[in-house]
Amino acid sequence: MDRDLPTALRSRRDAVPGAAADRLRPGPEPSGGDRHASDLAVAINRFVVPFTDQWDGNKDKALDMFVEEAVGIRDYMRSDAAPFHEGPHTATGDVAAFHDALDRAFSEAVEGRPFGLGESSELGVRAATMAREIVLTEVLLPYNSLLGQKRKPDTTHGLAASASAAFYEWISSKTPVRGRQPEAAAWAFSEYLALVDRIRSTNRKQWGDGRFVWLPLQLALRASQHDEQQELDRPVERATGVDFVEGSPVSYVANEQFQIELGNMIHEARDYQVLWIHHFRGYNDNGDPDEISFRQVTEAYLPALIAAVRRYDQTGKIPQYIQIFDQFYFHANKGVLWTDLLEKPMSHHIRLPDGFEAWEDSIASLQSQLREAVAGSQLLQGQAKHFGDHWIENLVRVHLNVTQPPDPSFWTSALFPFMGTADIVMRDHRKIAFFDVSEEDPYAGRAIYTGMGVGEHYSGAGGEDRAVMARGPVLLQLRNSARRLLRSRGNSSRSRSRAITAIALRRTGHGSGARSCRSRCTMRWDTGRSACRY
Numbered sequence: 001m002d003r004d005l006p007t008a009l010r011s012r013r014d015a016v017p018g019a020a021a022d023r024l025r026p027g028p029e030p031s032g033g034d035r036h037a038s039d040l041a042v043a044i045n046r047f048v049v050p051f052t053d054q055w056d057g058n059k060d061k062a063l064d065m066f067v068e069e070a071v072g073i074r075d076y077m078r079s080d081a082a083p084f085h086e087g088p089h090t091a092t093g094d095v096a097a098f099h100d101a102l103d104r105a106f107s108e109a110v111e112g113r114p115f116g117l118g119e120s121s122e123l124g125v126r127a128a129t130m131a132r133e134i135v136l137t138e139v140l141l142p143y144n145s146l147l148g149q150k151r152k153p154d155t156t157h158g159l160a161a162s163a164s165a166a167f168y169e170w171i172s173s174k175t176p177v178r179g180r181q182p183e184a185a186a187w188a189f190s191e192y193l194a195l196v197d198r199i200r201s202t203n204r205k206q207w208g209d210g211r212f213v214w215l216p217l218q219l220a221l222r223a224s225q226h227d228e229q230q231e232l233d234r235p236v237e238r239a240t241g242v243d244f245v246e247g248s249p250v251s252y253v254a255n256e257q258f259q260i261e262l263g264n265m266i267h268e269a270r271d272y273q274v275l276w277i278h279h280f281r282g283y284n285d286n287g288d289p290d291e292i293s294f295r296q297v298t299e300a301y302l303p304a305l306i307a308a309v310r311r312y313d314q315t316g317k318i319p320q321y322i323q324i325f326d327q328f329y330f331h332a333n334k335g336v337l338w339t340d341l342l343e344k345p346m347s348h349h350i351r352l353p354d355g356f357e358a359w360e361d362s363i364a365s366l367q368s369q370l371r372e373a374v375a376g377s378q379l380l381q382g383q384a385k386h387f388g389d390h391w392i393e394n395l396v397r398v399h400l401n402v403t404q405p406p407d408p409s410f411w412t413s414a415l416f417p418f419m420g421t422a423d424i425v426m427r428d429h430r431k432i433a434f435f436d437v438s439e440e441d442p443y444a445g446r447a448i449y450t451g452m453g454v455g456e457h458y459s460g461a462g463g464e465d466r467a468v469m470a471r472g473p474v475l476l477q478l479r480n481s482a483r484r485l486l487r488s489r490g491n492s493s494r495s496r497s498r499a500i501t502a503i504a505l506r507r508t509g510h511g512s513g514a515r516s517c518r519s520r521c522t523m524r525w526d527t528g529r530s531a532c533r534y
Contacts, residue, residue: 015150136220154210248472279453282334342398
């Protein structure tokens with residue numbers, strides 16, 4: 001395990017800092033379009049982010065609160081939508097009427113004259129379209145990207161300042177709007193921004209915590225902009241900064257298949273295999289060594305290492321088996337029982353409680369086979385003479401990385417508002433396994449995203465969960481995420497840390513007789529660049 005951790009692991013703030021810039025001073029009386037847009041925005045928010053998560057210590061009272069909210073939505077949907085649109089209120093109808101009202105408001109601003117309900121000008125529609133794009137890019141997506149995080153202050157005003165500047169620059173330099181109308185358009189945009197922040201404030205009060213607040217993207221998107229799959233993909237890509245890619249098949253995996261699939265990945269890996277999980281249990285709930293973990297060690301990891309060593313004279317490489325664990329759960333589950341063995345599979349002597357002598361014998365037999373395979377490899381023995389005494393031990397092993405350690409310098413007042421508490425529990429709940437994915441061949445491996453862990457309590461009904469198996473180019477983002485995590489723990493491309501190891505070997509370009517070169521020339525996982533020495 002890499003214990004050379006950086007001294008500053010987290011920011012001392014427990015909230016995302018944001019600017020609290022004042023929005024533009026109130027302008028003239030809002031236009032008819034502004035007033036209608038404001039009313040409809042409330043309806044859109046109720047449709048898209050209904051507050052149905054009422055909680056109360058009395059379950060009957062909580063249920064009554066839920067029913068009251070649901071009945072309120074039902075009654076609204078039965079009411080007449082006039083003058084906004086014909087018939088009763090609907091989500092699609094109110095969204096369309098909201099954007100028509102925005103078109104009207106900006107038409108009145110840029111043209112300098114009133115418009116009737118549903119009326120607009122070509123220039124006004126153009127201004128409203130740009131206003132929506134700026135609000136989406138500068139306000140809604142940045143704010144929503146912090147879902148689940150504390151924002152201090154919890155406001156959109158800082159984002160709105162940047163949005164206002166962008167809109168005014170556009171309206172004054174890219175359109176024929178002149179005279180007092182650019183300022184009028186800026187006021188209309190200011191009202192639009194104020195409307196968005198009122199929705200934020202409403203949701204903040206309802207949910208009781210800014211971390212739960214989500215602003216409806218429909219405040220900036222017409223239904224026609226996301227009614228097809230490709231159109232729906234675009235906002236997701238912009239929000240995540242990751243493009244969707246074609247050709248990545250996904251299949252469903254039931255919970256009982258996870259242990260088998262994990263073992264298959266370990267055996268099939270030829271370059272690397274990563275287990276990114278928080279449960280690899282040392283002992284079960286009865287205090288005995290965990291059988292599922294034992295089987296992953298004795299039926300997957302150790303046999304895979306033995307097979308890789310036996311192939312080494314022909315392949316010149318050992319797959320890198322990498323484990324990433326959350327520190328809190330790793331220590332709580334006493335996973336060190338197995339990881340000490342996997343880190344030193346040729347020399348560690350495992351001690352199990354009385355009654356598990358057969359398990360000890362099985363492990364000892366596999367260790368003996370591994371040592372015999374190492375001793376029988378001419379290439380390994382020859383290279384060991386050049387690379388040092390511990391080179392083989394560092395090569396033939398599982399690489400352990402325990403992440404998310406507590407940082408006593410980080411304090412939060414979330415649990416105890418008046419005194420605060422130090423950060424002692426940072427939890428990484430990801431449960432992922434993948435192998436051999438690379439730019440050269442993204443289909444060489446596959447990944448499983450699951451809610452399962454390695455342990456007996458996941459093998460029965462108590463561990464009921466689901467998983468998906470994926471292949472293809474989409475998994476490159478998963479590999480990059482693991483890389484970023486390891487880098488964030490202080491591992492760099494020049495680090496000698498064992499936490500990031502060479503996992504994808506280039507086997508071309510060296511010519512014949514390059515076996516010894518191939519064993520040393522690698523593509524580093526943390527840089528993606530070849531590290532050939534010859």
